Amino acid sequence: MKENDISVRIGGQAGDGSLTTGDLLAKALKRVGLWVVTTKDFPSRIRGGHTNYTIRAKHKRIYGPADYIDFLVAFDYESFPAHTKEITSGGVVLYDNSIVKEIPEEYRRDDLTYYGAPVAKLAREELGLEVIKNTVLLGVLGELLGIPNEIEEVIEETFLARKGRKVFEKNVKAFRLGKNLVGSLFNKKDDYRINPITKSSDRERLLLAGNYAIALGAIVAGCRFYAGYPITPATEILEFLAEHLPAFGGAAIQVEDEISAINMVLGASFAGVRAMTATSGPGLALMTEAMSLSGMAEIPAVIVDCQRAGPSTGLPTKSEQGDLNHAIFGGHGDFPRIVIAPGHAEEAFYLIQVAFNLAEKYQLPVIFLTEQSVAQNKQTVLNFEFDRIPVERGKLLKPGDPALRGKIERYGPVEDSIPPRPRPGLEGGLFLSEGNEHDFTGHPSENPEIRKINQLRRNSKVKKAVDDVPKPEYEGHLDSSIGIIGMGATYGPIVEAMEELEEKKIKTHYLRLVTLWPFPEKDVKAFIKNKKKIFVVEQNATAQLRQLIQRFVGPSEKIESITKFNGRSFVASDIYEKILSRVEEVLV
Amino acid sequence: MRTLKDYDSSKPIWCPGCGNFAVLAGLKRAFANLDIDPKDLVVVSGIGCSSRINGFIKCYGFHGVHGRLLPVATAVKLANPRLTVIGAGGDGDGYALGMSHFIHASRRNVDVTYIVMDNQIYGLTKGQTSPTSPPGFVTATTPFGSKERPVDGVGLALLSGATFVARGFSGNAKRLTEIFIKAIKHKGFSFVDVLSPCVTFNRLNTYDWFRERIHSIEEDNDYDPSSREKAIQKLFTVQGIPVGIFLDERKNTFGEEILKDPTHVAVEENIEERDTRPFEKIAKIFT
Numbered sequence: 001m002k003e004n005d006i007s008v009r010i011g012g013q014a015g016d017g018s019l020t021t022g023d024l025l026a027k028a029l030k031r032v033g034l035w036v037v038t039t040k041d042f043p044s045r046i047r048g049g050h051t052n053y054t055i056r057a058k059h060k061r062i063y064g065p066a067d068y069i070d071f072l073v074a075f076d077y078e079s080f081p082a083h084t085k086e087i088t089s090g091g092v093v094l095y096d097n098s099i100v101k102e103i104p105e106e107y108r109r110d111d112l113t114y115y116g117a118p119v120a121k122l123a124r125e126e127l128g129l130e131v132i133k134n135t136v137l138l139g140v141l142g143e144l145l146g147i148p149n150e151i152e153e154v155i156e157e158t159f160l161a162r163k164g165r166k167v168f169e170k171n172v173k174a175f176r177l178g179k180n181l182v183g184s185l186f187n188k189k190d191d192y193r194i195n196p197i198t199k200s201s202d203r204e205r206l207l208l209a210g211n212y213a214i215a216l217g218a219i220v221a222g223c224r225f226y227a228g229y230p231i232t233p234a235t236e237i238l239e240f241l242a243e244h245l246p247a248f249g250g251a252a253i254q255v256e257d258e259i260s261a262i263n264m265v266l267g268a269s270f271a272g273v274r275a276m277t278a279t280s281g282p283g284l285a286l287m288t289e290a291m292s293l294s295g296m297a298e299i300p301a302v303i304v305d306c307q308r309a310g311p312s313t314g315l316p317t318k319s320e321q322g323d324l325n326h327a328i329f330g331g332h333g334d335f336p337r338i339v340i341a342p343g344h345a346e347e348a349f350y351l352i353q354v355a356f357n358l359a360e361k362y363q364l365p366v367i368f369l370t371e372q373s374v375a376q377n378k379q380t381v382l383n384f385e386f387d388r389i390p391v392e393r394g395k396l397l398k399p400g401d402p403a404l405r406g407k408i409e410r411y412g413p414v415e416d417s418i419p420p421r422p423r424p425g426l427e428g429g430l431f432l433s434e435g436n437e438h439d440f441t442g443h444p445s446e447n448p449e450i451r452k453i454n455q456l457r458r459n460s461k462v463k464k465a466v467d468d469v470p471k472p473e474y475e476g477h478l479d480s481s482i483g484i485i486g487m488g489a490t491y492g493p494i495v496e497a498m499e500e501l502e503e504k505k506i507k508t509h510y511l512r513l514v515t516l517w518p519f520p521e522k523d524v525k526a527f528i529k530n531k532k533k534i535f536v537v538e539q540n541a542t543a544q545l546r547q548l549i550q551r552f553v554g555p556s557e558k559i560e561s562i563t564k565f566n567g568r569s570f571v572a573s574d575i576y577e578k579i580l581s582r583v584e585e586v587l588v
Numbered sequence: 589m590r591t592l593k594d595y596d597s598s599k600p601i602w603c604p605g606c607g608n609f610a611v612l613a614g615l616k617r618a619f620a621n622l623d624i625d626p627k628d629l630v631v632v633s634g635i636g637c638s639s640r641i642n643g644f645i646k647c648y649g650f651h652g653v654h655g656r657l658l659p660v661a662t663a664v665k666l667a668n669p670r671l672t673v674i675g676a677g678g679d680g681d682g683y684a685l686g687m688s689h690f691i692h693a694s695r696r697n698v699d700v701t702y703i704v705m706d707n708q709i710y711g712l713t714k715g716q717t718s719p720t721s722p723p724g725f726v727t728a729t730t731p732f733g734s735k736e737r738p739v740d741g742v743g744l745a746l747l748s749g750a751t752f753v754a755r756g757f758s759g760n761a762k763r764l765t766e767i768f769i770k771a772i773k774h775k776g777f778s779f780v781d782v783l784s785p786c787v788t789f790n791r792l793n794t795y796d797w798f799r800e801r802i803h804s805i806e807e808d809n810d811y812d813p814s815s816r817e818k819a820i821q822k823l824f825t826v827q828g829i830p831v832g833i834f835l836d837e838r839k840n841t842f843g844e845e846i847l848k849d850p851t852h853v854a855v856e857e858n859i860e861e862r863d864t865r866p867f868e869k870i871a872k873i874f875t
Contacts, residue, residue, distance in 0.1 A: 204875070205875070206871060206874035206875060207874055207875075208874040212874065216867065216870060216871065219867065219870070220862070220864075220867050221859075222857070222859025222860075222862075224667075224854040224857065224859075225663060225666065225667055225854065227659075227663065244870060246846070246847070246848040247848065247866065248866070249847070249848065249849065249852045249854050249857060250854055251666055251846050251847055253846065255659065255692070256688050256689065256692045257688065259656060259659075260656070260659040260688075260689055260692070261659075263652065263653070263656040263659035263660050263663075264659045264660065264662060264663035265663070266652070266660060266663075267632070267650070267659060267660035267661065267662065267663030267664045267667070268663040268664070268666065268667040270650055270660070270664065271630075271663070271664045271667035271668045271671070271855055272667065272668070272855040273667040273668075273854045273855050274859065275663070275667075289653055290652075290653055290656070293652060293653050297650075297652075383871065384867075384871060386862070386864035386867045386868065387862065387864055390860070391859050391860045391862070393859075393860070423648075423855065424627070424628070424629075424630045424648035424664065424668060424671050425627060425628055425668055425670060425671060425855065426627060427627050428627075429627070429648075430626060430627065430646060430647065430648055431648065431649070432642060432643055432649035432650075432651060433648075433649065433650045433651065433652075434649075434651045435635075435651055435652055435653060436651060442649070443598055443643050444640070444643060444651075
């Protein structure tokens with residue numbers, strides 16, 4: 001019996017309802033107390049073509065997809081050539097045999113259990129509505145897994161509230177029709193089973209994609225202004241905030257381009273309101289000029305980059321980590337910035353709040369670097385603690401602040417490099433927010449002494465932030481001679497690879513960079529020092545992270561890259577196999 | 589009551605005789621006339637000679653990047669509706685890089701006053717053709733004469749949805765001030781294109797050249813600026829260069845449309861002290 005550890009892939013043509021089916025299943029699996037991760041693999045087009053959706057659930061915490069499938073749920077022919085190879089031995093194929101009349105011989109495997117159910121035909125004939133076939137199939141799946149009631153509860157909640165009674169009743173009927181096929185059309189022959197383990201605290205867990213964690217985190221951080229331009233895979237942030245910010249007295253607006261978006265963020269922030277924009281690589285490129293203004297005029301800005309595979313338009317719906325260099329080094333002139341990257345959705349919720357604090361505290365742009373996989377894949381997270389990260393507004397002046405009574409130097413050469421920040425509406429705080437080099441009040445100045453003082457002061461803020469930014473996170477064995485370094489979304493697959501290696505008695509130690517800039521030189525050097533081998537895991541073609549590390553630690557034969565850039569995310573085996581293949585040499 | 593002097597800041601660095609002096613004086617007179625407290629005044633500018641204007645006005649200023657002053661001004665106003673927000677820049681800033689923002693700010697009807705100091709030339713970079721230069725205009729970058737047709741800011745604003753549209757002339761400071769007062773008082777996007785001669789690099793479009801050609805639409809007794817249709821008609825039927833207030837209509841501003849409570853001032857919220865209940869309510873969506 002394979003209990004509470006399953007990877008289900010639903011394949012079909014766009015429009016077959018794979019996503020809806022998968023979402024209902026994912027929610028039910030979360031509700032019964034499992035940890036869930038979903039992965040969408042969809043082409044960058046509007047309709048048609050094969051799409052698939054993978055739902056993985058386990059009794060212990062997971063952060064990424066598995067590298068195998070237990071259950072293939074197939075609505076179309078294309079599912080067979082696309083996914084048969086990935087099904088684990090002893091796995092299951094559930095397919096619509098009113099569409100796929102016969103499985104082509106080359107895709108039949110003796111080690112799998114096949115269930116055919118004519119769901120499209122039944123939906124059409126029994127319910128008069130073929131599009132509801134996905135719910136019929138979900139009924140079969142729910143019964144096979146042993147959680148029909150739990151799924152039905154989710155159906156009720158989802159459809160009754162959002163689509164009305166009629167749609168709800170039709171779906172329940174469809175679901176039960178499918179459920180009853182097990183035992184009448186065929187009997188269960190496979191070993192998989194979900195055994196609900198829900199404790200009351202489990203119900204408080206959330207299932208959400210990183211984009212929603214970021215958007216909700218921004219609201220909690222007090223962000224009241226958002227401007228953005230739709231771009232995959234960041235659009236959900238704009239959509240969510242457009243719906244929810246007005247209730248908080250704020251606004252999220254869709255603007256004409258990313259240049260407008262970032263300049264609006266700077267305008268709102270100058271006015272004293274916490275503001276954010278989110279985009280992907282192409283949009284970040286357009287925002288770069290204003291990032292430099294943010295650094296020069298010392299206007300806090302939070303910029304989220306949900307990275308997709310570039311260059312240029314690249315693979316708009318696929319994940320990558322190719323914007324690292326741009327985030328850290330992109331822009332004209334020397335200006336300070338902070339770059340941070342969450343490893344998973346739960347961390348994204350807290351880290352985005354930290355991003356707002358850092359932006360205001362140091363009066364500079366903070367680039368929040370995430371990836372399509374974290375941004376758009378759903379995962380189970382522990383319920384958020386809404387007061388964990390206090391709001392720290394740095395030197396933003398409030399009405400009545402004693403500083404406003406004296407002479408304010410907005411850009412004065414203060415000891416800690418961070419000058420006071422008045423905002424319009426405050427008596428005594430008038431200044432010019434200035435992108436030209438300027439004197440201490442903000443008026444343009446070409447005085448060479450002042451220029452030097454300002455450049456040193458502004459750029460020193462990054463150094464001063466070093467001990468204040470989020471520290472690297474560590475996992476595994478401190479005394480291991482094998483080190484792994486990664487950032488962002490590779491967290492899940494790395495941790496799983498480490499577990500698999502440990503089963504082979506290979507201990508590893510993992511450093512995850514949360515802050516990428518200012519680079520945590522001391523921590524990384526200390527980590528590398530005691531290792532025989534360092535594997536830098538990253539999802540780009542030119543090993544940008546390894547090059548960043550070597551900029552600080554120098555060239556080293558110890559350091560080796562594990563990269564992936566084929567448009568697909570890392571899975572544990574990519575890392576596990578590479579390390580395993582090198583381990584003998586390393587440990588000699 | 590405030591006077592001109594209450595808005596004095598550093599001394600302008602423009603060339604003697606520059607049309608922008610009249611704009612600066614007209615704006616200060618308008619601020620004084622409307623008794624605007626400098627602490628509640630924000631002047632946002634782009635890049636160019638004219639965009640240096642907020643350095644010469646006692647106010648909260650924002651001197652940003654080239655062509656992007658309208659997004660900045662839009663967000664300042666939404667963040668704090670109590671402020672008087674002025675955007676001011678040149679024809680290069682507004683009609684080249686800033687063109688799309690100009691059209692979108694117009695259609696949003698954001699409650700901001702936008703002034704374009706239009707001298708038909710690039711002054712700060714020392715004499716290149718501009719989006720408003722006339723065909724055949726010879727400059728350093730158009731040695732054989734400009735081959736493009738000029739942009740008409742007034743026409744664009746009228747077609748894009750701005751609710752106050754005017755054109756003024758730096759050679760008539762009194763009238764310019766009157767237009768500014770009305771533009772600032774106007775609720776919604778108010779746009780003023782100011783014919784503002786460059787005395788150093790533009791030897792064609794001089795004060796005298798304009799005086800010979802401008803036609804004040806207010807002199808046409810029957811003209812009523814409450815109709816967009818008539819304004820557009822007027823723009824295209826006047827002989828010479830029409831100046832005056834083409835349109836002045838009241839429609840909901842962007843803030844009135846998108847903010848749940850348009851009088852709510854987001855910047856005054858104490859976000860340090862949070863009531864977590866609304867967040868918990870939203871999080872329920874994901875349980």
